[in-house]
Amino acid sequence: MRLSRLLIITLLLGFSALPPLHAQDSGSPYSVVVPVTDTSDAQRDQAFATALGQVLTRVAGGQDLRSNAGYGNALGKAGSIVQKFQYQRAATGLILNVDFEPGSVRRLVSSLGATSAGIKPPVLLLVQGTDGNLLDRTALTSLAAAAAARGTNVAYPDDANSLDVAKVATADPAALATINQQYHTGLVLLGKLHDDSADWTLISGGQPQRWSGHGATEDAMLGDAGKGMVDRIGKQLNVIGAGTSEGKLWVSGLNSATDYAAMLSTLQGDASIKQVATLGAQNDAVLLYVKASVPMSGLAANLAAGGHLLLQGEPHAGADANLRWLH
Numbered sequence: 001m002r003l004s005r006l007l008i009i010t011l012l013l014g015f016s017a018l019p020p021l022h023a024q025d026s027g028s029p030y031s032v033v034v035p036v037t038d039t040s041d042a043q044r045d046q047a048f049a050t051a052l053g054q055v056l057t058r059v060a061g062g063q064d065l066r067s068n069a070g071y072g073n074a075l076g077k078a079g080s081i082v083q084k085f086q087y088q089r090a091a092t093g094l095i096l097n098v099d100f101e102p103g104s105v106r107r108l109v110s111s112l113g114a115t116s117a118g119i120k121p122p123v124l125l126l127v128q129g130t131d132g133n134l135l136d137r138t139a140l141t142s143l144a145a146a147a148a149a150r151g152t153n154v155a156y157p158d159d160a161n162s163l164d165v166a167k168v169a170t171a172d173p174a175a176l177a178t179i180n181q182q183y184h185t186g187l188v189l190l191g192k193l194h195d196d197s198a199d200w201t202l203i204s205g206g207q208p209q210r211w212s213g214h215g216a217t218e219d220a221m222l223g224d225a226g227k228g229m230v231d232r233i234g235k236q237l238n239v240i241g242a243g244t245s246e247g248k249l250w251v252s253g254l255n256s257a258t259d260y261a262a263m264l265s266t267l268q269g270d271a272s273i274k275q276v277a278t279l280g281a282q283n284d285a286v287l288l289y290v291k292a293s294v295p296m297s298g299l300a301a302n303l304a305a306g307g308h309l310l311l312q313g314e315p316h317a318g319a320d321a322n323l324r325w326l327h
Contacts, residue, residue, distance in 0.1 A: 029058040029120075029153060030083075030100045035093060044085075044096070048078035051098040052105075057151025059105055060114040068112045081105065091138060120237060121307050122153040123202075123229060124183050126165055127191035127222075134165075135193075142219040146226025152233065155183050165190065171206045173311060177326040184307035189229050193218060200225055202232050205304025206311030206324075209236075236301050244274065247296035250319035251310075252285035253326065260286065263325055266308045272299060287319060296320040 032051035036043045052075055056065055065071055081104035086097045125143065127135045137144070137156050144154045157163055162182075167175040169190050180186060190201040198221045202209045209232050215221035254260050267276045267290070275291040292299050300321035304312045313322035 028099075030055055030102050030105060031097070032100075032148065033095050033097050036087075036096045037094065039087060039094075045079060047096045048082055048085075048098060049075040051096075052078035052081075052100065054148055054151050055100050055105055056109060056112070058120065058153065059109050060112075060151075063114055065109075065112050065114055068114070070112055074108055074112065081108070092141060120152065120233065121185035121187055121305065122155040122183070123147065123187040123189050123233070124155045124157065124179060124185055125189050125191075126157065126163065126168060127189070128165070128193065130193050130195065140222060143222040143226040143229075146223045147230055150227070150230045152226075152230045155185065158182070168203065169201055169208075171203055171208055171311075173206070173324070173326055176203070176206060176311060177309060180307050180309050180326060186305040186307050186310070187233065189225070191225060193221065197221070198225065200228065202229055204233065204236055205301055207236075207301075207304075233305075237298070237305055244291060244293060245295045245299075246289070246291050247320035248279065248318060249288045249290045249296060249300065250285060250313065250316040250322045251288065251325060252313055252316075252322075253324045254284050254286060255327070259325055259327075262309075266303070266310070270299075270303065272302070285316075 032054050034047045034050050036047050053066075056071075056074075057063070078100075081101050083099045083101045085099070088095055088097065125135075125140055127140060127143070129135050129139070134157065140154075140156070147154055163178070164172075164175055168179070168188060176186065176188075179188060186203075186205045188203040190203070192199045196216070197212060197214045199212050200210065211228060213221050213224050213228065215224060251263055254263060264276065267273055267288070272293045273290060274293065275289075277289045279287045279289050281287070290296065290299070294302070297320070300312055300323055304310045304323060309326040311324045311326060313324035316322050
């Protein structure tokens with residue numbers, strides 16, 4: 001395979017401990033870390049194909065494109081749209097960090113016939129071990145890998161002491177606003193490991209979903225949690241419209257003209273929204289007319305999960321969907 005389009009080819013084999021790669025938790029949907037057994041052409045080509053499959057799922061908003069015409073051929077030519085790659089040794093063995101050229105990926109998604117649901121933000125992982133302390137990225141490798149294999153990116157707290165896990169678990173607006181501002185996501189997975197079981201809470205746009213899991217090993221429980229997390233995110237956020245949807249959106253929590261302007265800018269900047277107009281106002285809330293490419297309920301869920309200082313709000317008479325502006 002010719003790789004003349006690659007910008008950087010760096011082999012770091014044989015070096016001692018190196019700084020960890022941050023592609024998986026940087027929030028970029030076009031960067032992937034995949035394990036490899038060696039640096040042969042065959043292994044590299046297979047890694048490129050695996051990485052591109054994950055990126056296509058991300059950029060298509062979680063849609064499964066494997067049955068679409070041209071998918072297999074696209075993976076076979078994955079190296080042609082790689083922007084850069086880098087080998088590195090990790091605790092689990094050799095890994096390859098792959099970055100794809102964003103414009104080429106978006107064009108490929110379109111050529112595969114996908115209707116974009118919007119790129120999902122990363123999920124912030126706040127998982128406590130059996131000792132009550134938050135697990136670091138190394139301990140959460142199996143969870144992150146299970147999520148990445150299905151196109152979902154994750155993030156880790158920069159400072160474990162900067163977040164009140166108990167408040168996050170109750171979907172406290174102030175705690176979620178902090179996460180929105182620091183990590184640009186409205187998706188958080190909280191977990192508590194026990195000897196042979198675990199309790200999980202996925203918070204998406206302020207709405208919690210809870211479940212429990214069991215496993216023979218900690219890695220098995222974490223891997224299952226990653227799959228369960230992606231399933232739940234997909235059911236809530238992977239809403240693809242058959243055409244244009246129109247409806248009324250109620251947004252509360254607007255304490256000033258600045259809040260109102262920022263909220264409108266957020267909505268107008270969303271690719272799925274075609275038109276937005278103000279119909280009326282009451283106290284700290286406004287009623288908006290919205291025309292979008294997805295149904296109103298799906299639009300509200302995606303906006304709230306996207307790290308836009310928005311949460312899903314309480315139902316309001318006359319509105320098809322509801323959001324709450326955070327501060």
